Amino acid sequence: MAKIKTVYTCGECAGQTPKWQGQCPHCGAWNTLSETVSSPASGGGRFQSWSTGSSVQLLSDVTAEEVPRDPCGIDELDRVLGGGIVRGAVILIGGDPGIGKSTLLLQALSATGERRKVLYVSGEESPQQIALRASRLAVDPSRVRFLAEIRLEAILPAIRKEAPEVVVIDSIQTLYTEQVTSAPGSVSQVRECAAQLTRMAKETGTAIILVGHVTKEGALAGPRVLEHMVDTVLYFEGDTHSSYRMIRAIKNRFGAVNELGIFAMTERGLRGVSNPSAIFLSSYRDDVAGSCVLVTQEGTRPLLVEVQALVDDCHGFQPKRLTVGLEQNRLAMLLAVLHRHAGVAAFDQDVFLNAVGGVKIAEPAADLAVILSIVSSLRNRPLPEKLVVFGEVGLAGEVRPVARGQERLKEAAKLGFARAIVPRANAPRQPVEGLEIHAVERLEEAVAFCRG
Template structure:
């Protein structure tokens, strides 16, 4: 028999090495390499193809290549998950034969969301819910507490992939939910469940079945302390969609963000509210993120960010206070810390306002994480408002990217952002000149600026 080969995989970045080493050369992390066993090639495969000289592989290739222009462009069939916000992040619904990974912190609501989806889908489709972390009675009690329809939903408490595949071969579900992938294991792999080898091979076996049987596969994955998927970083290469459910235990709102999607746009955002009966969709996210106090306060400003295919209005708050330390603090919640430091340097160089002796605290209300640069101008104007202790008008909305030379750059979908702000009652907007509309919405005054100094004067 051929000797079993092994490789060493980094649990943080998924890089592979032929032998063990203390530090991963790719992500520079220490003690993150775990050994996995590689399956050897089928015996006799080389002999069957060899011995034919240059045409040795001709008999092994049975498929024909096709021209790209001749590929069938039939639209991918989808069906609804029964949640519009879930469908939005998925790109329009669930695709048969796809593998979707849902990650999130403990208590974020992953199991609740999938149990609600499973119970609703079970009324019209064959659904199998596999739980490896909880007993069947625990899942049944949660479904009863959430007042979900339980008829028709098939349940299975199992952690062995071999046993699970035997069951799904018999049941042939249209939707298969695994909660969670870290509890699954294969008998012929020696490592413990949750390790890189177990997670990788278990997910590969389940994904292979989903592709062959045209089954929708939904996997639950845990996250580490820094917010990344624990262990199965290599899963991102073999799945079709990777979704992250975010939201702290102190907030009733949850955001579902798409990080990878082969059947739709990435960075799409779905918003849910955690209520007594589970997760409830929020159809108008801007309304909940704009629940501002009646009293005007300095450092508060509304900006328009673009999430996926829609604009969302969120409030950014800045607080500046004289620092008692030699190295003032720079804290940004919901925004990039390094970009905040860059924007403060631009404010000093091109705005003439010095913040080097101030502690700067920045927060995006509602727990939203802003990933795009359209928040630059709003961040700087909120900082100026707090620095000078002068409240900004409540009817003002701002967006725009700020360059290192102090220029205000246009951002995508500027017209749609202005229209969304007008729908929520805002009457004044400071925007980049490249995003200024030919005709502003009724009741909306649009101030177009080219430089940071012009934006400061417009206040």
């Protein structure tokens, strides 16, 4: 009996090495090597070109046409996708277990199946389980074709025979191909199955949606190259104990990235939220110290989010700096800027920050709101009533402008806010009805205004 040969494969770059090492020699990542069975090279044209008969040509000879999109019937999902599903696109969607990936895709397939031919391929659930979910969601099961299979050699012929326009694979980690000898879910299996499905999507024009598992750190499981192979990468965010879910585009070759779609989990499945700012501010009170409303921008949509800060005496040797939904390293920098340029010291205080509603804020426009909420909590004094804030703070204490300032102000005025602190460069030329705007150039000006 021939001895089974094993290699160690990196989960980040899919590089292989014959011995285990703490650091991947290919990409430098630590503790990412896992033992896999070495798969022998197989014939039969395993790696083939997506197109045949291609020739070199000038780029100017290529006709640039607008990519047609097919709306899937769920407005928030269409927003994240950039207007709808593109023919031949490969979409990867990941999220924590039980967050609603299969529920959303079944709803989207049912809505799309009214005018398009769709196919749902499940490697995790039986037909009875899918039928029970469809009954609970009150979707029309007659619009969705279903296949329970994990062998890629059976899935590909079924797709060619049925010729659907949209296919959902739930999930990519459960599939395996006989051309690779390792177990389903391994790096080599995920990479090869995704490559063959991507090749078929480009050849036939069928849009394929892949469901991916996530690791404990929240990243998509499998090789990092999987995200580079697909056209669009979507992430489900939110707490499973909350009724609200957020889906964000991390990569999109056919639309803008960082678009955010917001859903509410109901008994009939996920429902899109048309006015998410009202949800994030549903329990907001302007008479509480340490609370400040930020106008953030998620893609093309302005959102009003409450930023809460709690500053308390340090009872240990090292003050704590904890954030939820905000960048923790930036907090330390902002505290240093606050001390240096506004004379407010918090070096002996524990500082806790929270973005209410489970939303994650990455843009620097939150700097000014974070600082004002800290000052409010430290002095135990609420900020002025009906106040919204946005602006980036530099190390020199200057308040820098941010993108789409006019749209942020209009959204705040629409929701009934009366005051706004904005960077000087974002001050509108024409007054915004119902909104008193205070433009500042320095951090100390904003802190002085809030002190009254």
